[in-house]
Amino acid sequence: MISKRIRHIKRYQEIVAVLVKYGFGYIVKDVGLFHLLSLPKQIISDFSTESASSAPLAAKIRAMLEELGPTFIKLGQMLSLRSDIIPEQIADELRKLQDSVTPIDPEQIEKTIVEQLGAPVSEVFASFEKDCFAAASIAQVHRAVLHSGERVIIKVRRPEIEAIINNDIEILWDLASLVEKRYVWARELQLTEIVDEFSNAIRNEIDYFREGRNAEKIRDYFSNNASVIIPKIYWDYSTHQLLTMEQIQGMKFGELINASPDSVNKKLIAERIVRSFLDQALDAGVFHGDPHPGNFFFFPDNKICYIDFGQVGVLSEEMKFHFSSLIIGLMRGDTEMLQRTLFEMSPTPDKLDERQFQMDLTALRDQYYELPFRDVHIGKVVHDVFQLTNKHHIVIPTNYTLLGKALITLEGMINQLDNAISILELAEPYGRKLLIERLDPQRLAKKWSRSLFQALTHSVQLPSLLTKTLKHLNTGKTHVEMELPQLDLLLSKLDRVANRISFSIILLAFSIILCGLIIGETMGAHPFLSQIPVLDIAVTISLIMFFIVLLAIFRSGKF
Template sequence: MIGKHIRHIKRYQEIVAVLVKYGFGYIVKDVGLFHLLSLPKQIISDFSGTGNEQKSIGQRIRSMLEELGPTFIKLGQLLSLRTDILPEQIAEAMRELQDHVTPIDPQTVKKRISEEFGKPVEELFSRFDENCLAAASIAQAHYAVLKTGEEVAVKIRRPDIETVIENDIEILWDLASLVEKRYEWARTYQISDIVEEFSLAIRSEMDYIMEARTTEKLHDFFNNNDTIVIPKVYREFSTQRVLTLDYIHGYKYSELVSGPPEGIDNKVICERLVRSFLDQALICGIFHGDPHPGNLFFFSGNKIGYIDFGQVGHLNDAMKRDFGDLIIGLMKGNTEMLFRTISSMTNMPDDLNERHFKADLDVLREKYYRLPFKDVHIGKVIHDIFEVTKKHHISIPKNYTLLGKALITLEGLITRLDRNINILELAEPYGQRLLIKRLNPSELSKKFLLNGYDIVENSMHIPSLLRKTLTHLYKGKTRVEMKLPQLEFLLAKVDRAANRISFSIMLLSFSIILSCIIIGETFGSRSLLSNVPVLGIAVTVVLFMFMIVLLSIFRSGRF
């Protein structure tokens, strides 16, 4: 940790200063980063957590993350999905996070492309538009035309963004560790796991080879569907830092809201939008994680185009089954099924009170039991489920939260186009299909054989594991591991008390020394030192030592 502090000291200081600026100085002090502030800021800053009340906590967190830059903006966007752990008002504020970035200048863009392909831009494209289509904190996109005549969008990663993000991720790991040692809620919600999830997500988003692979899978999946358009990837013009795809240009969502253009029926568009998304999630197993209006285009004949697959979710067969069971459990009013499904879907805490949790599931079940599909809004269902899991400190994996957020976004889109369309009504056939597939004899036999194989395989390892355990017990090598999460906090308290005692003792010592010198000067006999200003020198030395001790204690943040 000390090495990281030294290596990234300037960035640590920036982060700590911004935390204090937006009213989170008490966290800085609690986790022991107080000393990273300059002395003037240590003196004038508010560390009580009661100041800076002009804005809501959600607005302050959003402004803070925007000021800290691209890594923290992306972290906020990830956390905006986690309504299972964050209050809705904070999550809502973070959904409004914006990338305030200046586009990369054209010459830098062209240099970046040339470095990637070993050729100047003019040799790669017959036309390359220097004005970017869109600019974000990680990348920006440009319109271009290949030598063979295809119109393409070229997505270029910003120079040096990898270094910035990797450094910030290291710091986030450090901060997560400090926060977990200090706060119970941080351990409950496993902040380190969130940082790990975030680091994987942002590294995947920066890897355009991975995005190209995902786009190709969905392109192939919808290849025989004339109503869904997924851009083609041009592999020969794509690398880890540059991605080239078909340029898709159609009607924007806002144009459908103001009045559908000729050849477009909003009702049909809504149905196809929902079904195409459910096809992705529940059949293909890969779904667009951010289907907002900017990532959708519409064409005559009620065709829909998806772009930007940097953020995608994945559902395996077990996850698809669990999601279907969750909806079925709600609609059938089966609390036990809901409990088993949520247990399978999530990470249940060791200290979960099952009786209270099941009581809350009963309330949730009664709310939706026997309610017609047309009267159930998927956004409200997901919100209620997240509220129950949050209450019991149950952590929901990223792919489920991403699916929930995407469904809520879709519901918002279709509601503005056609209020009579209901996602759950359209999803019902998918649930039935998953149920039929699960009850298929071949699927049941396959599952039985796999479970039987696991039982036999694990049983074979029991004797050796038992022998090792008994051997360790016999030799006295058994180790007991204890976790004392509050130990560091208690040590900090002891350190603070020791500093105060040391300060008091030194102050008393200085007072005694000064008193002796004053008495000696007043009542002592004359000597060779009579002409030397002993009192002035002594006072100066004492004050100098006093300031050094005071400054060292004060800068430790534990006074």
């Protein structure tokens, strides 16, 4: 960790300064990063917890993340999906994070295209629009035409963004581990695991080969469905840093809302959006993670088109079953099924109060039990489930929360087209199908045979493992690992005590020397020294040494 701080010292200093600026100086001081601030800031900054209460916390967090740049903006956007682990008011504020930036010089974009495709832009494309029509912190998008006459859009990653993200992730992981050691709430939230999760997500997002493969998987799934359009990927013009795809031109959501009933069937379009999304999530197991109105095009023949596959969720067979079981458990009023499903979806904390959890789960069930599907809003259901898991410190895996957030977004859009459509009503058959498949005799036989094989394998290995364990115990080679989260805090306090003792000793020594010199000068015991300004020289040297030691102690942040 120390080597990381030395390697990225300038960025560390920027981050620490911004944390202090927005009232989080007490965290900087508690985790031992006080010394990264310049001396003037160490003197004038407020490091008390009261400094964080001068403005709404959620707004300050959003402004802070925006100031810290692309990596932190993306982190905030990911956390905005996690209302299961952060308060709803903070999640709401983080959804306002702005990811629009000034476009970069077209020459740099052309240079990237040449580096990636190995030929000048004029050779690769029949025409290329230098002015981008969309720019964000990670990439910007340009229109072009291939020599074959096909119109395409090109998504180009901003230069150096990968190095910036990698550096920031290293720093984020270090900060998360320091905060976990200092605060109980951080350990309960498992901050380092959240950073690991975020690291995987953002690295996937900047890998345009991966985005292209995701788009192609969904395109292949809908290959026989003429009502759903997915843009074609042009692999000969795509790399990890550059993605070229078919240019789709259709109505935007605002135009669809204002379109006359004679030109489009809004109810049919709404149903197609819902069914196509449920097909992705609960059948294909790969779904568009950000189905907001800006990521759709619509057509007069009631076709729909998905665009931008930067966020894609993946659900295994087990995960699909768990999600549908959760919804069905609520509808059936089956508290036991709900509890079992939530426990299977996520590991439960050691200190979980199961009695209180079951009571809260029963109260949640009663809100929806026996209500008709049309009266239940899936967005409200997902929100309530996340609130419950957050209350009991149960961390829901990201793909579930991404699916939940996508359903909430989708419901908001569908209500504008036809508020009589119920996503839950359309989803119910998928859940029943998954339950029936789960109980299929062949599937159960395969599952039991796998479990039996694993049990037999472990039973065969058990004697050798037991022998090895006993041998280690007998020879004294057994290692015991202990985790002491507060050890660094204790050592930090010991450093402070030692520094204060050193400061006191230096001050005492300085006083004794000064007194001795004054007495010597007064007594006039050394005529030779009377010709030299001994007192002035001694005081000057002592003051310099005193301030050097004092500065070192203060810069350590442990005084």
